[in-house]
């Protein structure tokens with residue numbers, strides 16, 4: 001056997017494929033609007049480039065999770081974009097968010113008070129989306145506390161501190177029955193908000209899977225991340241069935257030869273789950289080669305016929321196995337496989353960015 005080293009890793013991101021996924025998702029969920037979820041550096045794809053291209057494609061809502069992500073999104077987005085952040089944070093970050101005109105998700109009574117206080121002292125009015133806990137118990141107001149919460153929000157609205165522009169929740173999307181129960185709780189929360197006198201124009205509940213498959217979950221706005229990046233759900237319909245394609249591929253080059261197989265440079269695979277060995281392969285030209293070991297210092301691939309220094313290999317992506325197919329082999333989800341690709345691996349972009 002021959003040992004090869006593979007270096008010059010890159011996560012290659014095709015923004016034209018991303019744009020095509022956006023078109024598929026948006027036409028599927030229409031007339032509901034898309035909120036593109038860009039948390040975790042746009043699922044590892046690079047926030048600035050993703051937001052810039054989505055803006056060119058006409059995306060107007062972004063979901064950024066934390067305030068730092070929201071500020072970076074604001075900087076990259078087109079004028080007039082709505083940026084939603086939902087992590088509960090302290091006064092300083094609330095002030096930064098309001099200054100950058102960020103919409104805030106509020107799923108905690110004391111956070112609502114903090115947001116109102118900061119807004120009043122800044123002489124501004126905070127745009128908030130109130131979160132009902134529909135069963136995930138992560139964050140959100142419990143149904144029994146919701147009527148008092150929406151009345152308090154209405155008082156703060158009258159005082160000029162906040163404007164309640166939305167009501168939202170997050171659901172598991174792992175069982176239709178559980179999701180239906182959550183939707184029942186959500187609808188009741190919407191009725192309560194109405195009767196408290198809140199307009200709450202923007203109503204959002206679903207992420208990729210339910211937005212795509214179940215029209216009654218879309219309301220006016222759907223928060224979609226994974227499918228826009230071409231990451232299908234583990235155990236769900238395949239990419240062809242959804243009409244989406246992965247936008248990222250992890251590539252590297254062969255740099256050295258030795259006995260025992262092809263060694264992949266540590267930078268190339270740094271962060272890949274080591275238990276992918278035996279489940280994954282690399283694609284070299286028209287050939288496949290099994291990933292034998294993923295180690296800290298080197299990763300080994302079986303040699304292929306005619307392999308040579310400089311050969312480019314693809315570890316995952318559109319022309320090889322997908323993040324989700326790898327995830328299924330080791331019982332995780334596709335997002336996790338992509339997020340493990342080290343930030344030290346440079347991102348390269350194909351297609352228009354600005």
Ligand SMILES: *Cc1c(COP(=O)(O)O)cnc(C)c1O
Pocket residue numbers: 037039170206207208209223224225226227
């Ligand atoms: C991550 C996330 C989403 C998007 O989920 P996908 O399955 O990637 O579409 C939507 N809403 C919230 C609150 C999230 O945290």
